[in-house]
Amino acid sequence: MIVQEQVSLQAYNTFGIPATARYFSTFESIEDLGNILSDSRWKNMPLLILGGGSNILLTKDFNGLVLKNNIKGIEKTGTAGDHVYMKSGAGENWHGFVQHCIQENLAGLENLSLIPGNVGASPMQNIGAYGVEIKDTFHSLTAFHIEERKIMTFNNADCKFGYRESVFKRELKNEFVIVDVTYQLNKTPHFNTSYGAIEQELTQMGVKDLSIQAISQAVINIRSSKLPNPAEIGNAGSFFKNPEIPATQYETLKAKFPNIVAYPLPSGHVKLAAGWLIEQCGWKGFREGDAGVHAKQALVLVNYGRATGSEIYDLSSKVLASVQEKFGVALEREVNII
Incomplete structure (x- = not known):
């Protein structure tokens, strides 16, 4: 593992704040993560796990170790009746994962299109938009316990989801690194268009036959018109x-x-x-x-x-x-x- 010193975090946070990390590295697997954290140099040093950097505000330089989660991979892990289980590495881009599921005609995440950030942050924040929250489709996640160096699985109830909250933002804050997340999606869609301007946007789009693809595009249109692109501002x-x-x-x-x-x-x-x-x-x-x-x-x-x-x-x-x-x-x- 290559550990760099005095690394600018400006490119790793969507606010574009030019804070500096005393030490910085990336990991692409649980093994990578375990190896770097087993190094005694980091035992009493502050640790920051970065995903997409889309939900943080860096107010000062970070005098510790910053690890960028680059665990990738998307796979179907099973089916049960109308349900299909899709697992994603925590380092995957959230919108990319949503679009992958939509291309597979799997419903449940279309209202959450174009939310910035990576998959690993989705259950941590219980992200939500347009009448849908992560807890509605979340099945389970795998997380690495930093102190005990062991892997644990959390189901929906374990995560104690609340409004933009989970156990990982409260009692278990800074104790785990989320490495992958599995969602329970549906072959048969249950459309949710009553929130915000989705119905109005669908009408303007001239949509006659409702689909998860159309809802996703409507959400993308609305978010693009209302919210600034972090790449620009x-x-x-x-x-x-x-x-x-x-x-x-x-x-x-x-x-x-x-x-x-x-x-x-x-x-x-x-x-x-x-x-x-x-x-x-x-x-x-x-x-x-x-x-x-x-x-x-x-x-x-x-x-x-x-x-x-x-x-x-x-x-x-x-x-x-x-x-x-x-x-x-x-x-x-x-x-x-x-």
Whole structure:
């Protein structure tokens, strides 16, 4: 294994932040990972596992070992009735994996097209969009325990999925490296077009016969029109979570702000559109130096070129404070702060 020193991480995070790793290496298999972690040099050193770098904000140089997960490979591992099980290496590009499944006419992931990042992060974040979350199709994953150097398998219940949450972001944070993920997909599709502008986009596309291919393309069109391409403007997608509040608090807010955007939840709580809250506070299109709030989607913070991670973080803190002051609602950052 080749370990480099003083490596720029600018190309490894979608914000394009020029932080430096004290040590850096890649791994392409569980064996590679085990070999490098068995080296005593890293025993008491901070460790950062990088996937696609699409959900992190680097606020400083990393004084430890950064390992880039390059485990690849996609395979069908079994079938059961209408279900087909597809396994992907954690280092595969998420959108590429989704498109592979769609080409195989396997349904379940089409609403999650064009989400940036790699497959390994999908269960960690319980990524979701347009009425679908990872937990809906997740079957299992394989993970490497960093301290005990052993492989473990996690099923759906083990992952304790929540809204953009899992056990890997809470009690097991920094204890495991996800090496592959298996999804339970369907031969027969169950279309989900009721969220966002999917139905409107399908109509504009002139779609007569609904298909997973058409839904995927509609999602791609919508996301491309609303969200900045990280290759053009540094960003990590949605920076904030949509907050969930009690129905009583929602009714109080609605009386004061009749146009508030919200969605009732089965739990009886109400999910608010964080982007709407941020926009009402005047942040949409705001720019300070090279740190800004995207002009088309207030949920997205952007790096126009030379912003530091600290500047992006400070801007996010100002956004949180203003939403709290105006609406009495505490937003949470979705992006992992390093």
